[in-house]
Amino acid sequence: AMTALGAARPATTSVQVVSQTWSRDSHDLFDFEAHNLHSQTFSVPRSMVCVRNGTEVQMCGERDPLPAGGDALLRLVQREGSFWVDKAAPSNSSRKLWLVVRDLAGVGHKLAEGDVMKLGRFKFRVRQLVASACGGQQPELRLDDSGVMCAGEKEAKDLSATLCRICLLEGPGEDDPLITPCQCKGTIEYVHLGCLRHWIRGRLNLSDQPNGSYFYRPLACELCKAVYPTYIHNGQERQPLVEVPWTQPPFVVLENMVRDAQQHATRGLHVISLAEKVLKLGRGHESDVRIADVSISRLHATIFFRRGNFVLEDNNSKFGTLVAMKKPRLLEPGTGISIQMGRTVLHFAAQPDPGNAGTAPSLQQLAGGGSAQDERALRLSLLNRGSSTGSVGGGTETWRTSTNTAATGHSAEDAAGRDS
Ligand SMILES: [Zn+2]
Ligand SMILES: [Zn+2]
Structure with missing residues (x-):
C-alpha cells in the first residue's frame, strides 16, 4: 500500500x-x-x-x-x-x-525469493536463493502437491513375508525398509526404498553436472499414477526419496510454472549452482535452463551472483524478460x-x-x-x-x-x- x-x-x-x-x-x-x-x-x-x-x-x-x-x-x-x-x-x-528487465537502469533486477519471472511465454518462480554455505542449506525439493510420507508407522507390522514389487524378495533389508510410496494395494503395495531409488535414478537422469546442478521433477507411479513423495520419514530422520547431489552455494532454485498449453515444459525445479558461473536461460544448447520454444531467444537472459545478490539480466531478447x-x-x-x-x-x-x-x-x-x-x-x-x-x-x-x-x-x- x-x-x-x-x-x-x-x-x-x-x-x-x-x-x-x-x-x-x-x-x-x-x-x-x-x-x-x-x-x-x-x-x-x-x-x-x-x-x-x-x-x-x-x-x-x-x-x-x-x-x-x-x-x-x-x-x-x-x-x-x-x-x-x-x-x-x-x-x-x-x-x-510486469517490470521490463531490459529497461532497468544499471544492473538488471535483484532477485528475491518468491519473485515470478517471465521469459517469452514461460514463467518461473524463484523458490530459493542460497548465497553461502554457512547455514548448510540445500535445495528444498518439495513441490506444492507432493506430500511427505511416513515409512515409520509401518514398522510395527511384521513385513518379513512381504514381497517387494520390484525385486520380488521378501522382507525389509538392512537400512532398506519396505515402504508404501503410492496408492497401489495388495501384492504390489510394498517396495524396498533402495529398489525404488534405483528405479528413480534411472528415470531422472540427475547427471554429474559440475557443482551439483540438476533438474528435479516429481515422478509418478506407473501403475496407480500417484505422484511419489519428495521426502520420506525414516524414524526421526527426514530424507529425500530421490538421492540428489550436494549443490555448491551460491545456488538458485527455479520452479517451472507450467500451464496445460505449454507442452514443451515439464513441471519441476531447476537447481543451479552459480559457483564460478553465470546461469543462462534460453533456447540454445549451452543453456542451463533450456526452453525449446519460439518465444525464447537463443540466449534470452542470465542470472549471476555479485556481491551477495542474485541479479537477473535480459540479453536483448526478442520477447523480453519480465518480473511480476x-x-x-x-x-x-x-x-x-x-x-x-x-x-x-x-x-x-x-x-x-x-x-x-x-x-x-x-x-x-x-x-x-x-x-x-x-x-x-x-x-x-x-x-x-x-x-x-x-x-x-x-x-x-x-x-x-x-x-x-x-x-x-x-x-x-x-x-x-x-x-x-
Ligand atoms: Zn526390492
Ligand atoms: Zn502405485
Missing part, C-alpha cells in the same frame, strides 16, 4: 509516459524487435488510469467512466508530490504488472521504468520539479553498440529530458512516432515532423 512519504524526496510535477503497442495480439507477448509498434507519448500531471483500446492507449481521469471497449492497464497515482504505478484495480483479480511487480512502485525522478501489459509496453519517467534540483537521466546508462534496442532506449531517454510536450487534459496525445522510423537513425523531431 502507499504510505505517507517523507519530505526528503524531490517533488515530481508530472510523469512522461511513452506507450508502445505491438499490432499483433499473440499470447500476451510484446515483440521488442518489431518494426510496427504503435507509439504514443503523454505528459500526465495527476492521477490517471491508462486504458488500451485496440492499439490506442489513452489516459483517463480516475473518476471518468472507462471508454467503451477499453481495457484498463494500470493506474498512475499521485500522492504527496510523488507518482506511483499500481494495478488498474486493487483487487487480486486485476492483472499483474509485487506492490505499487514509486517513480523516482531520474530513473525510468518500463512495464509490460500484454502487447503494450509503457515507459514511465517522473519529471522533477524544475525548481528542485532533480537529476536528469544519464546517457551512460545507455552505453552500447547502437542496435535497435539501444536506439529505443536512447529515444526513451531523450523523451525524458523534459523538453515539455504540453500536458494531457483528458488524454490528448501530444507526440507520436513509430519505432521503426526512430530506429533508422532519424531524430525524434524528424519522426514527429513526418508523422504529424
Whole structure:
C-alpha cells in the first residue's frame, strides 16, 4: 500500500509516459524487435488510469467512466508530490504488472525469493536463493502437491513375508525398509526404498553436472499414477526419496510454472549452482535452463551472483524478460521504468520539479553498440529530458512516432515532423 512519504524526496510535477503497442495480439507477448509498434507519448500531471483500446492507449481521469471497449492497464497515482504505478484495480483479480528487465537502469533486477519471472511465454518462480554455505542449506525439493510420507508407522507390522514389487524378495533389508510410496494395494503395495531409488535414478537422469546442478521433477507411479513423495520419514530422520547431489552455494532454485498449453515444459525445479558461473536461460544448447520454444531467444537472459545478490539480466531478447511487480512502485525522478501489459509496453519517467534540483537521466546508462534496442532506449531517454510536450487534459496525445522510423537513425523531431 502507499504510505505517507517523507519530505526528503524531490517533488515530481508530472510523469512522461511513452506507450508502445505491438499490432499483433499473440499470447500476451510484446515483440521488442518489431518494426510496427504503435507509439504514443503523454505528459500526465495527476492521477490517471491508462486504458488500451485496440492499439490506442489513452489516459483517463480516475473518476471518468472507462471508454467503451477499453481495457484498463494500470493506474498512475499521485500522492504527496510523488507518482506511483499500481494495478488498474486493487483487487487480486486485476492483472499483474510486469517490470521490463531490459529497461532497468544499471544492473538488471535483484532477485528475491518468491519473485515470478517471465521469459517469452514461460514463467518461473524463484523458490530459493542460497548465497553461502554457512547455514548448510540445500535445495528444498518439495513441490506444492507432493506430500511427505511416513515409512515409520509401518514398522510395527511384521513385513518379513512381504514381497517387494520390484525385486520380488521378501522382507525389509538392512537400512532398506519396505515402504508404501503410492496408492497401489495388495501384492504390489510394498517396495524396498533402495529398489525404488534405483528405479528413480534411472528415470531422472540427475547427471554429474559440475557443482551439483540438476533438474528435479516429481515422478509418478506407473501403475496407480500417484505422484511419489519428495521426502520420506525414516524414524526421526527426514530424507529425500530421490538421492540428489550436494549443490555448491551460491545456488538458485527455479520452479517451472507450467500451464496445460505449454507442452514443451515439464513441471519441476531447476537447481543451479552459480559457483564460478553465470546461469543462462534460453533456447540454445549451452543453456542451463533450456526452453525449446519460439518465444525464447537463443540466449534470452542470465542470472549471476555479485556481491551477495542474485541479479537477473535480459540479453536483448526478442520477447523480453519480465518480473511480476509485487506492490505499487514509486517513480523516482531520474530513473525510468518500463512495464509490460500484454502487447503494450509503457515507459514511465517522473519529471522533477524544475525548481528542485532533480537529476536528469544519464546517457551512460545507455552505453552500447547502437542496435535497435539501444536506439529505443536512447529515444526513451531523450523523451525524458523534459523538453515539455504540453500536458494531457483528458488524454490528448501530444507526440507520436513509430519505432521503426526512430530506429533508422532519424531524430525524434524528424519522426514527429513526418508523422504529424
Ligand atoms: Zn526390492
Ligand atoms: Zn502405485
